[in-house]
Amino acid sequence: MTILDTQHDLPAFRHAIRDWLADVVPPDWKARMARASNDEFIAFQRWWMAERSKVGLAIPHWPKEYGGAGLTLQHLIVIADEMARADAPQARLFTISLIHLPGTLFPHGTEAQKRRYLAGVANGDVWCQGFSEPNSGSDLASLRTRAVRDGDHYVINGQKIWSSNSMYADHCILLTRTDPDAPKHRGITYFIMDMRSPGVEVRPIRQANGRSEFGEIFLTDVRIPAENMIGRENNGWRVAQATLASERGVIAFEGAERQRYEVEAFYQRALAEDAPWLQDDQLRREFIGFLAEIQAGRRLLRQVLRESEAPDAAASVLPSIVKLSGTALRQRICSFMVRVAGIDGQAFAMLAEQPFGSPMFDFMSAFSGTIAGGTNEIMRNIIAERGLGMPRI
Amino acid sequence: MATEPIETAASLDQATLTALREGVAGVLAEQSSSTAVHAFVDGKRALDRDLWSHAASLGWLGFGIPEQYGGVGLGVSGLAILHAELGRQAAPGPYIPTLSAAQAIIDAGTESVRQAWLPRIAAGDISAAVPAAPATAALAWSGATVSGTIRCLGAPDAAFVLAQAGNAWVIVELAGAEVTAAPMWDRTRDVIDIRIQHAKPAAVLEDAAATGAALLRAMALAVAADSSGAARSITERTIAYMKSREQFGQPIAGFQALKHRAADLATKAAVIDEMVAHAVDRSDEPDADLWALLAKAEVTDACTVIATDCVQLHGGVGFTWDFDPHIFLKRARLNEVLVMSNPALRDRAAATLASITRAGRSALELAL
Numbered sequence: 221m222t223i224l225d226t227q228h229d230l231p232a233f234r235h236a237i238r239d240w241l242a243d244v245v246p247p248d249w250k251a252r253m254a255r256a257s258n259d260e261f262i263a264f265q266r267w268w269m270a271e272r273s274k275v276g277l278a279i280p281h282w283p284k285e286y287g288g289a290g291l292t293l294q295h296l297i298v299i300a301d302e303m304a305r306a307d308a309p310q311a312r313l314f315t316i317s318l319i320h321l322p323g324t325l326f327p328h329g330t331e332a333q334k335r336r337y338l339a340g341v342a343n344g345d346v347w348c349q350g351f352s353e354p355n356s357g358s359d360l361a362s363l364r365t366r367a368v369r370d371g372d373h374y375v376i377n378g379q380k381i382w383s384s385n386s387m388y389a390d391h392c393i394l395l396t397r398t399d400p401d402a403p404k405h406r407g408i409t410y411f412i413m414d415m416r417s418p419g420v421e422v423r424p425i426r427q428a429n430g431r432s433e434f435g436e437i438f439l440t441d442v443r444i445p446a447e448n449m450i451g452r453e454n455n456g457w458r459v460a461q462a463t464l465a466s467e468r469g470v471i472a473f474e475g476a477e478r479q480r481y482e483v484e485a486f487y488q489r490a491l492a493e494d495a496p497w498l499q500d501d502q503l504r505r506e507f508i509g510f511l512a513e514i515q516a517g518r519r520l521l522r523q524v525l526r527e528s529e530a531p532d533a534a535a536s537v538l539p540s541i542v543k544l545s546g547t548a549l550r551q552r553i554c555s556f557m558v559r560v561a562g563i564d565g566q567a568f569a570m571l572a573e574q575p576f577g578s579p580m581f582d583f584m585s586a587f588s589g590t591i592a593g594g595t596n597e598i599m600r601n602i603i604a605e606r607g608l609g610m611p612r613i
Numbered sequence: 614m615a616t617e618p619i620e621t622a623a624s625l626d627q628a629t630l631t632a633l634r635e636g637v638a639g640v641l642a643e644q645s646s647s648t649a650v651h652a653f654v655d656g657k658r659a660l661d662r663d664l665w666s667h668a669a670s671l672g673w674l675g676f677g678i679p680e681q682y683g684g685v686g687l688g689v690s691g692l693a694i695l696h697a698e699l700g701r702q703a704a705p706g707p708y709i710p711t712l713s714a715a716q717a718i719i720d721a722g723t724e725s726v727r728q729a730w731l732p733r734i735a736a737g738d739i740s741a742a743v744p745a746a747p748a749t750a751a752l753a754w755s756g757a758t759v760s761g762t763i764r765c766l767g768a769p770d771a772a773f774v775l776a777q778a779g780n781a782w783v784i785v786e787l788a789g790a791e792v793t794a795a796p797m798w799d800r801t802r803d804v805i806d807i808r809i810q811h812a813k814p815a816a817v818l819e820d821a822a823a824t825g826a827a828l829l830r831a832m833a834l835a836v837a838a839d840s841s842g843a844a845r846s847i848t849e850r851t852i853a854y855m856k857s858r859e860q861f862g863q864p865i866a867g868f869q870a871l872k873h874r875a876a877d878l879a880t881k882a883a884v885i886d887e888m889v890a891h892a893v894d895r896s897d898e899p900d901a902d903l904w905a906l907l908a909k910a911e912v913t914d915a916c917t918v919i920a921t922d923c924v925q926l927h928g929g930v931g932f933t934w935d936f937d938p939h940i941f942l943k944r945a946r947l948n949e950v951l952v953m954s955n956p957a958l959r960d961r962a963a964a965t966l967a968s969i970t971r972a973g974r975s976a977l978e979l980a981l
Contacts, residue, residue, distance in 0.1 A: 297981060480977050484970075491970055498967075505959040508966060511977070512911045515904075516887035518979050541880045597873065604872035608852050608879055613867035 224276045241306040254571040265313035278342040286338045304477035316347040323466020348389035350380040361404045367396035376442040386435035410456035412448040429584040468528040482575035497560040537607030544599040547589030554583040637698040645702035661705040669737020682731035689896040693838040700842030705801040707740040707768040709835045714741035714775045716831035721824040742767025742774040754779030758811040782824040783814035799947040833909035840916035845882045847941040851923040885912040907962040910955035916945040
């Protein structure tokens with residue numbers, strides 16, 4: 221019996237996932253990845269995607285007619301929960317491929333686009349997102365990368381930034397400006413771009429945590445066939461809303477569940493070692509407070525997941541509340557870990573083999589939560605304006 | 614002494630709880646309006662008595678009391694809703710001491726003690742007093758009578774006090790005791806000093822550990838719920854004010870510096886609501902104390918931060934007696950110190966966490 225055969229019995233499905241993970245996840249994967257080169261990271265990610273594919277869990281949430289297993293949100297939650305419990309690898313390289321691409325193509329793509337591009341994802345195609353630009357971050361709709369029609373092609377010139385894994389990507393979902401004279405939201409067109417097209421150049425960006433997950437994409441006279449347009453010309457902003465809304469909170473949920481296990485493991489280690497901070501009144505009290513916040517955050521995320529399939533889900537600011545509170549909490553927890561680790565916590569290491577084993581790496585990495593995917597300042601605007609009805613001036 | 618476990622209401626579904634909350638909120642919005650509370654604070658209206666009779670006639674005082682003792686049997690979830698809504702309207706009255714004493718009697722009292730006191734509490738015939746900090750206040754026990762002076766949360770006309778005396782907890786009727794009101798900055802709650810001389814307890818709860826823990830847990834959860842409601846309410850009131858107040862030719866709610874603070878307050882309020890909900894959900898689990906005590910510490914601290922900023926966000930009128938923020942801030946500050954100091958509560962929670970972890974269990978299990 222395969223994992224997918226158990227899908228009509230959620231507890232059995234959970235057990236099947238758990239058994240599979242116990243079998244397939246190499247116990248030393250973290251230690252290996254802690255020392256991995258970029259190539260080794262990519263190879264490992266592709267291996268992980270292939271393993272998932274073997275048991276039908278590469279694209280489990282997609283409809284069957286596009287190669288998926290047609291599983292429900294409940295199944296995805298169970299998968300994420302078990303992945304966190306097993307401390308299994310995350311399919312980081314494939315986030316855009318798995319979430320944002322289908323979230324865009326299902327509502328807005330042509331049948332030909334769906335047939336052509338979705339099939340590649342299960343085989344390991346890497347997608348990246350070309351949205352932000354050096355001068356268009358929080359004000360995304362001000363983007364200036366130009367697309368000019370030339371026969372049955374569009375010619376693209378401009379620059380994209382903060383594009384995760386663009387160095388390894390096969391394709392890009394790209395926002396361009398087709399009408400510079402229209403109001404900024406009405407002159408944007410959405411394309412699928414082949415990253416191997418002439419004129420595409422990608423440079424990795426070295427982050428403050430030492431890693432290079434983002435790239436900068438330079439586009440010079442890149443030709444994209446008109447058939448690669450998603451939606452209509454100048455209607456790209458609306459299509460982009462589908463991309464931005466496609467993540468239903470499962471990634472954040474899995475992140476919070478992983479953090480729960482990390483914090484617990486950290487605490488168990490502290491108890492076993494009789495860590496000095498346990499005797500420090502202030503630090504001990506600060507730590508116990510995190511637990512209340514961790515549980516509150518996990519509860520809020522469960523609420524986000526419950527709400528995510530409601531008809532009015534897009535109007536809710538709860539995801540913004542969860543992002544604001546959860547990422548700030550992550551930052552405070554990591555900051556705490558740095559403080560209790562003393563000089564050892566400052567030792568240079570790029571990846572931890574054990575929870576909070578490299579506190580400064582985790583602390584520096586925590587900014588990706590507070591800045592990426594809409595800065596926390598933008599979250600505050602959303603909460604205040606859409607949630608609290610405070611006027612936009 | 615055998616204490617019979619009591620069947621509490623099966624976990625109530627969300628729709629029932631929402632309806633319950635809306636019902637309580639509706640009555641309190643009308644009865645304990647800002648105007649009514651200000652009149653009470655200024656000594657112009659006996660709002661506490663009016664509300665108590667409404668609460669009694671609507672069955673609120675029996676929310677946490679099982680049906681066989683004249684209550685409604687809504688358990689801890691019903692109680693948390695009531696306390697949160699009372700906090701939301703800064704409602705005056707001895708709800709926290711009376712309903713927390715009832716919980717301790719339910720959890721640790723004998724059948725005859727339950728029969729003697731719970732129906733009268735549920736009916737609203739009597740209110741109770743409990744020590745403001747139950748773990749550090751005790752009466753002296755001579756073997757036959759109790760004596761001492763303790764500072765309590767409770768109305769001056771409270772019928773009884775539940776307090777520790779020697780190695781037991783006692784219920785002492787206050788008809789003959791010397792009760793002195795100790796006016797607080799928070800005028801919406803009563804603190805009293807009770808002086809008892811050679812009084813014969815009306816009842817003895819012999820399992821001191823169970824009684825003390827039950828009272829602490831009930832008070833912690835009640836105070837946390839009160840502060841969560843208060844925090845949400847003063848945040849909403851402040852945002853409403855910011856929308857109406859114009860400076861520089863526009864509502865001040867449009868200024869981003871203020872919007873961001875409002876968003877932070879609303880976010881904090883959402884988080885502390887979940888801390889209370891989590892403590893409620895864990896109330897029948899072995900880690901119930903951990904989550905109740907921790908919720909009290911975290912939520913009351915957060916409520917003080919929120920109410921403080923709400924005074925500031927009101928500007929000049931926030932510093933006046935006539936506007937709401939000071940009422941909530943004073944209530945928040947009293948809540949902060951009730952039950953036990955917040956650092957001490959965190960230490961207790963941390964000790965519980967350590968023992969749970971050492972036993973190889975997790976305190977962080979959470980259903981999907």
